[in-house]
Amino acid sequence: MDCGAGALEFGEDIEAAVRREIREEYGTEPEEVVLAATTNVLRDNNGTPTHWVALIHAVRVNPELVKNGDPEKIDDLGWFAPDQLPEPMHSMLEKHFAFVRHLIESR
Structure with missing residues (x-):
């Protein structure tokens, strides 16, 4: 499982890029876009270290x-309770989802 990117x-x-990606991947216009976090993503890609800023x-x-x-690119879309996310998940999904959850809970 993965979220749009x-x-x-x-x-x-x-923000224009986020709105464009939502339109392209989910066929709809975002009602609200809020930056939840900026984080480093350090991973190994077939033996080559990579560094992304998410x-x-x-x-x-x-x-x-x-x-x-x-x-x-997208097999299927679905809505899931936070504690019922399907497996397998993208390697960064739990960490990134925690940022969004914190933002929502603090509002």
Whole structure:
């Protein structure tokens, strides 16, 4: 399991990129975009160390408008309770989800 992600296009504003990725991957317009955390992602990619900087966002959407906007990359979409996330999960999902959960609980 993974959540949507993407990369900035040259010269693109960060929030504009998040909004674009939501439109592309989930076929809907975000109602709210909030930066939850910035974190380093250090991993091994087939023997090559990689270092990414992840900008974790909490995004509110209307669930009735969400659809699979990229069926070649996304097998299926679903809504899950935080304690019932399906396996296997992306290696960074739990850490990144914790940032979003903290943001939501502190509001």
